[in-house]
Amino acid sequence: MTVDHAPPPTAPSAPDISVLPDAKVESLTPARGPGRGFSVPRWLRRAVGPVLLLLLWQLSSAAGVLPADVLASPGTIARAAGELIVDGTLPHAMGVSLRRVAVGLLLGGAVGITLALVSGLSRLGEDLVDAPVQMLRTVPWVGLIPLFIIWLGIGEAPKVALIALGVAFHLYLNVYAGIRGVDAQLVEAGESLGLGRWGLVRHVVLPGALPGAMTGLRYSLATAWLALVFGESINADAGIGFLMNQAREFFRTDVIVVCLVVYAFLGLLADALVRTLERLLLQWRPTFTGQ
Amino acid sequence: MATDLHRAVTVQGLTRSFDGRPVVDGLDLTLHAGQFTALLGHSGCGKSTLLRVLAGLDREISGTVLVPRRRAVAFQAPRLMPWKRVWRNVLLGLPGKPDREVAERALAEVGLGERSGAWPKTLSGGEAQRASLARALVRDPDLLLLDEPFGALDALTRIKAQRLVAELWQRRGCTVLLVTHDVDEALLLADRALVMRDGVIAYDTAVDLDRPRSPGDPALAALRTCLLAELGVEEGDVAEKAA
Numbered sequence: 056m057t058v059d060h061a062p063p064p065t066a067p068s069a070p071d072i073s074v075l076p077d078a079k080v081e082s083l084t085p086a087r088g089p090g091r092g093f094s095v096p097r098w099l100r101r102a103v104g105p106v107l108l109l110l111l112w113q114l115s116s117a118a119g120v121l122p123a124d125v126l127a128s129p130g131t132i133a134r135a136a137g138e139l140i141v142d143g144t145l146p147h148a149m150g151v152s153l154r155r156v157a158v159g160l161l162l163g164g165a166v167g168i169t170l171a172l173v174s175g176l177s178r179l180g181e182d183l184v185d186a187p188v189q190m191l192r193t194v195p196w197v198g199l200i201p202l203f204i205i206w207l208g209i210g211e212a213p214k215v216a217l218i219a220l221g222v223a224f225h226l227y228l229n230v231y232a233g234i235r236g237v238d239a240q241l242v243e244a245g246e247s248l249g250l251g252r253w254g255l256v257r258h259v260v261l262p263g264a265l266p267g268a269m270t271g272l273r274y275s276l277a278t279a280w281l282a283l284v285f286g287e288s289i290n291a292d293a294g295i296g297f298l299m300n301q302a303r304e305f306f307r308t309d310v311i312v313v314c315l316v317v318y319a320f321l322g323l324l325a326d327a328l329v330r331t332l333e334r335l336l337l338q339w340r341p342t343f344t345g346q
Numbered sequence: 347m348a349t350d351l352h353r354a355v356t357v358q359g360l361t362r363s364f365d366g367r368p369v370v371d372g373l374d375l376t377l378h379a380g381q382f383t384a385l386l387g388h389s390g391c392g393k394s395t396l397l398r399v400l401a402g403l404d405r406e407i408s409g410t411v412l413v414p415r416r417r418a419v420a421f422q423a424p425r426l427m428p429w430k431r432v433w434r435n436v437l438l439g440l441p442g443k444p445d446r447e448v449a450e451r452a453l454a455e456v457g458l459g460e461r462s463g464a465w466p467k468t469l470s471g472g473e474a475q476r477a478s479l480a481r482a483l484v485r486d487p488d489l490l491l492l493d494e495p496f497g498a499l500d501a502l503t504r505i506k507a508q509r510l511v512a513e514l515w516q517r518r519g520c521t522v523l524l525v526t527h528d529v530d531e532a533l534l535l536a537d538r539a540l541v542m543r544d545g546v547i548a549y550d551t552a553v554d555l556d557r558p559r560s561p562g563d564p565a566l567a568a569l570r571t572c573l574l575a576e577l578g579v580e581e582g583d584v585a586e587k588a589a
Contacts, residue, residue, distance in 0.1 A: 244425035247401050247418070248439030248481070258438060262429040339429045341467035 127309035135309040136316070144298065149317060151294040152287065155211065156279050156321075159218025163275065166219065167226030168268075175234030175264070176256060188227055196220050197285055204289070214286035221278035226271045233267020234260055266340065269333050276325040280318060353412075354379040354489055354521035355400065360409035361545075362395055369395050371545030372409070377489075382515055382522045384532030384553075386577060387542035393525045396542070397493050400523065414521075417489040418482035422497045424474035426466040426481075433462040436481045452484035453477065456510060472503035476510065483514060490515075492524045496531065508534060512557075529573050533566050534559055541576045549576040 109129055115121040116128030123131065139145035170188060173180035196217065203213035237260050245259040287296020295314050302310035355377035362370040369392040377383055387393040398404040399411060401419045426435045433449035440448075450462050456476040466474060475495060482490060492511070496504045512535055515522050526532055532539045533553055541549035551572070555565055574580070 240421070240423065240425055241427060243403055244419075244421065245427075245439065247403055248485075249441075250439045254439065258430070259427060262427070265429070339465050339467065341428070 124306050124308060127312060132309045132312045132316075135307070136313045139298075139310070139313060145313070145317070148293065148295045148298045149321070152283060152296070153321070155214050155286070155294065156218060156283055159215045159282070160222050160275070160279055162215065163219030163222030163279075164226055164272075167223035167271075167275070168230055170223070171227045171230035171234065175231045176260070185231070188224075192224055192228070196224070196282070200285065200289065209290045214283070214291070217286045218279050218282040221282040222275040225275035225278055226268070229267045229271025229274065230264060233264030233271075236267060237263035266337060269329065269337065272332075273326065273329045276329060277322065280322045280325070284318060352379055353377070354381075354414060355523075356410070356412040357400075358410040360396075360399065360407060360411060362392075362399060362404065362407045368545055370399070370407075373546050375540075375547055377521055377523060378538075379488075379521055380519050381538060382524070382536045383538045383540060384524045384526055384536035385540045385542060386526060386529060386532055386573065388577065389527060391542050392545050393542045394493055397491050397523065397525050400489070401491050414488035416485060416487050417491060418485045418487035419491045419493065420475075420478050420482045420495045422494040424466075424469075424471075424478035426469075426474055426477055428466050430466075431462070432458070432464050432466060432469070432477050435466065435477060436462075436484050438481070440485065449480075449484060452480040455483060455514065456480045472499055472507060475499060475503075475507060479507075479511070479514070483518070487520055490518075490520050490522045492522065494526055495524075496526075496528075511535065529570055529577070530561060532573070533569055534561070539569075539573060541573065543576075549573075 112121070112126075113129050116123070116126075116130075121128070127135070136145070170184050174184040174188070175181070199220065200213070200217065203216050207213040207216060241259055241263065242255060245255050250258060284296060287294050288300065291297040291300070295317055299311055299314040302308075302314070353376055355375065357373060357375040360370055360373045360375075361368055373396065375396075385393050385396070395404065397419070399407055400413055401417060402413070403419075426432070427438065430438065433446050433453065436449035436452055437444050437446075446462070450459060453459050453462050456479050458473060458476050458480060461469065461473060461477070466477070469477060475498075479495070495511070496507050499507055508531060511522075511524075515535075524532070524535060533555075536553050539551050539553055540547050543549075551569070553569060555563060555569075559566060
């Protein structure tokens with residue numbers, strides 16, 4: 056884009072500049088837009104911090120400042136990860152853990168969304184469902200682990216139940232708030248267009264609640280990983296948590312870090328999944344994307 | 347098209363109260379088929395309440411209200427569903443499964459033919475208001491209710507939108523009720539001007555001027571003075587403000 060700026064900073068206009076300070080005038084220079092001069096790509100700039108941190112860690116380990124039984128060096132961790140992958144331990148553990156999350160997410164999602172629809176869409180449903188759910192919400196779900204063990208034993212069931220519980224509450228709260236937050240003016244417009252009750256739900260209320268539902272999904276995924284870590288830290292016989300407990304027995308900090316990295320990586324993956332879903336489903340939303 | 351009934355709207359003894367305070371209080375009103383009527387009044391005088399009653403959006407009323415079955419509303423805000431593309435917004439609520447072409451025809455009528463696939467967030471204020479008008483027109487209404495549809499538009503866009511509405515009304519011949527607080531707008535567009543005060547129609551006058559009208563017409567100026575007086579504004583006040 057070319058814009059004409061009144062006095063180009065060339066020799067003829069030089070005398071004028073001496074006047075500027077007195078005249079309360081300011082010369083506005085064009086902002087440096089993209090394409091002007093050399094600029095480092097954003098991803099590269101953002102990668103510098105983590106890379107520096109890794110280097111520092113490796114150096115401290117090599118210098119002996121950071122003993123291996125406190126925290127293994129990145130190199131050792133990478134090697135451990137390689138071994139765990141090659142002998143199939145890690146993929147198997149990941150498979151087990153992922154299945155727990157998937158089942159818990161499905162169960163909890165179904166329950167949470169169903170309850171949210173019941174209490175969001177009808178007054179009667181709200182009176183019946185909302186109060187007990189809000190009451191139970193105040194119970195810290197992690198504290199339910201002993202009860203779950205008594206009820207469901209120590210197999211897969213209590214772990215999946217814990218994940219489902221965390222997921223259900225987050226989805227319930229956000230979907231319910233999303234439904235109740237739909238613009239009343241849009242509902243009225245829908246009514247004036249001749250939409251019936253089901254039409255209003257389908258074309259106005261549910262799409263309007265979608266942003267809330269997506270937020271709920273993101274929170275509930277985060278909760279699902281958290282619940283997985285808690286659930287697996289007690290008497291698991293397979294999965295990433297089991298791997299971690301085993302490593303603790305042998306002071307294998309490298310394996311513990313590998314497991315932590317895997318947890319983080321899976322969490323990141325889930326977040327990316329939700330972001331993609333949001334981009335597809337919420338492209339209509341006028342949002343500020345940042346500069 | 348207008349029905350062959352002479353009366354498009356009949357209202358008798360309509361009362362609507364909010365918390366025991368009547369906003370519309372025993373109101374009688376007849377709208378003639380095919381006529382363009384402007385309803386003026388201060389904000390809070392109940393004109394929007396009356397329009398919502400006529401639209402069938404407010405049923406907590408007493409009295410008799412007879413309106414055509416096919417009616418459409420355009421609100422002050424366009425109220426497009428942000429999650430539906432423009433053409434889907436236009437077709438929303440229509441019975442059956444009408445083709446996109448139907449929407450595109452209505453959009454072309456308001457000059458938005460090429461924006462049918464756009465998201466509402468990408469429309470300008472004037473475009474969104476025209477889309478909302480197309481959504482009302484595609485229903486082929488016998489009664490078109492306009493609730494200050496130009497109120498949120500900038501001055502230039504408003505002039506264009508007013509012309510568009512005048513054109514559409516002349517082409518379609520439907521009964522129009524325009525709620526507004528702008529006397530000039532009422533005189534530019536309407537066959538008949540009503541002033542609402544204390545919950546009833548307090549003043550009713552025909553606007554018998556040739557079209558197209560210009561604000562400089564002396565007959566129009568006389569009517570304006572008259573209507574402003576009914577609304578409690580003396581012409582002198584306006585001149586003072588303008589000066």
